[in-house]
Amino acid sequence: MKKLLLSTAITIMFASGAFADVGHAKKETTDASEMIVGMPGHSEKVDRTIDVILLENDDGEMLIQSEEMNIKQGETIRFKITNEGELEHEFVLDTVERNAEHKIEMAKMDMEHDDPNRIRLDAGASGEVVWTFANAGTFEAACLIPGHYESGMHRKVAVGDQMAQADVDYTTGKIKKIDAKAGKVTIIHGPLVNLDMPAMTMVFRADEAMIAKMSEGQDIEFVADRVKGKLTVTQLK
Numbered sequence: 001m002k003k004l005l006l007s008t009a010i011t012i013m014f015a016s017g018a019f020a021d022v023g024h025a026k027k028e029t030t031d032a033s034e035m036i037v038g039m040p041g042h043s044e045k046v047d048r049t050i051d052v053i054l055l056e057n058d059d060g061e062m063l064i065q066s067e068e069m070n071i072k073q074g075e076t077i078r079f080k081i082t083n084e085g086e087l088e089h090e091f092v093l094d095t096v097e098r099n100a101e102h103k104i105e106m107a108k109m110d111m112e113h114d115d116p117n118r119i120r121l122d123a124g125a126s127g128e129v130v131w132t133f134a135n136a137g138t139f140e141a142a143c144l145i146p147g148h149y150e151s152g153m154h155r156k157v158a159v160g161d162q163m164a165q166a167d168v169d170y171t172t173g174k175i176k177k178i179d180a181k182a183g184k185v186t187i188i189h190g191p192l193v194n195l196d197m198p199a200m201t202m203v204f205r206a207d208e209a210m211i212a213k214m215s216e217g218q219d220i221e222f223v224a225d226r227v228k229g230k231l232t233v234t235q236l237k
């Protein structure tokens with residue numbers, strides 16, 4: 001980070017005009033080899049492909065859907081990204097902090113970035129980002145188009161073995177109602193950290209096997225996630 005700020009400062013210092021345009025700070029990520037999140041990967045050296053879908057759903061949420069992004073340090077991933085939504089979206093890999101900074105920049109001026117860690121896709125378009133995750137840590141895939149991040153377009157990218165299980169946080173809850181026919185359960189639950197949701201009563205999807213283990217009034221510990229855009233009970237104990 002320090003390095004990046006320094007190189008930006010130098011660029012500004014050596015800019016020919018005395019009044020360098022601050023808006024050009026977007027050039028800071030051009031040297032992608034300096035990025036904390038890793039570096040552009042080589043297409044011939046891909047270890048694994050992760051399919052990613054960008055879309056909006058009927059609940060007004062915007063989503064980045066994929067399998068859990070648990071990545072080994074040093075792995076090169078081909079993200080095959082399809083925009084199945086009706087709006088333009090993007091897919092940016094970076095640290096949470098840098099995404100937050102860029103989000104503020106984007107809010108001021110919705111500029112087109114052309115960095116190897118990001119791709120912008122029109123509705124119906126698809127593309128890919130090949131990325132080598134050189135460093136362990138928790139990163140983020142996000143869409144930084146104004147308002148989209150807040151509508152749900154961000155996803156944790158965990159790099160390194162110790163991160164693999166960090167996602168499983170059980171939440172306590174009480175089953176209020178079961179609608180087995182519709183595959184729905186109403187749960188009075190504590191905060192769902194992975195979904196950024198406070199404690200409340202909500203309806204979740206659950207499959208038949210899961211519902212078979214449930215009864216109304218039961219105290220449970222569970223994990224919920226978005227499956228195809230719907231809040232779903234994925235684990236129960």
Ligand SMILES: [Cu+2]
Pocket residue numbers: 062088089090143144145148153
């Ligand atoms: Cu978006």
